[in-house]
Amino acid sequence: MTHPTNAETRIEVLSFDDLSGWADDDHAEAFETFRNTCQDMPDPDWRAVCAYATSNPEPRSFFELLFRPVLIEDGADMLFTGYFEPELDGSRTRSARYRFPLYAMPQEAKASAPWFSRREILDGNRLSGRGLEIAWVDDPVELFFLQIQGSGRVNLPDGGKLRVGYAGANGHPYRSIGAELVRRGTYQAHQVSADVIKNWVRRNPAAGKELLFHNPSYVFFREVSEVPASKGPLGAMNRSVTPMRTIAVDPRFTPLGAPVWIEKDGREPLRRLMIAQDTGSAIKGAQRADIFFGTGDQAGRAAGKLKDPGRMIVLLPIQRAYAMAPEGAL
Structure with a gap:
């Protein structure tokens, strides 16, 4: 984890009593999600807490004792x-119906950014x-x-499934086409969702194609079908993520694998211990998180509606947490 140079970055060590709803969460569920990736964290302090996790401690006590x-605010x-x-x-083969390709990443894109x-x-x-x-x-x-x-x-014609994962991107910044529709006055901000955008693009094929080009970022894929469909x-x-327990974060501020307490406000408040197991091209900043909702259309509809304020608090091993605190703050 490397913090960008930013005069506004503020770091404060809190207590578990400061976390709204902490006692009411299912710490065992969060603990199992944490163990799924903690063995991949290389630093000695993380290896130590992961080693202790293998002894099957009581989950809430585990987090309160070691973290x-x-x-962190920017x-x-x-x-x-x-x-x-x-x-x-x-389909794995092109046809009149299946004609829009998912590309693997070319070597020259890896060597040139953007x-x-x-x-x-x-x-x-x-x-x-x-x-x-x-x-x-x-x-x-x-x-x-x-x-x-x-x-x-990808659902294949023979009933099989092909799973693909992120392999890289072309290095251009992500630009929201929903925000662009709002800027044009096509919709108001509260009206925009993934379904609304999809329907507008399909109703307006020529203008819709141009709208998609508004986002210059282009993502390449790799096949990951070795992951069971149940996961x-x-x-x-490079580990399976867990619905409603995994978040994508900016690893410049939040270490991948770290537990993160989220206090999401809005219409449906959420107080829950998540694990930072993913990243995203649009996820930038210390107070920015993407919550994983699962697979399929129902998860997509729920995910597409979410755009809420709140705060997130990273759980760090004790020595690391106090080492980050500003001098005189303890």
């Missing part, structure tokens, strides 16, 4: 959003015919949203 809550307001694993219809934009990649046919196609799907709009989510499952997709730690 301290740390509030001057920006907290924003919670949601993500999910989409399901698309597709690489070509979304428009340059698609209008310029820069990847076609190179054997980079993992699969073809039947809907370019769903493919666009698959790229935003970063992983998904969640792979996150940034």
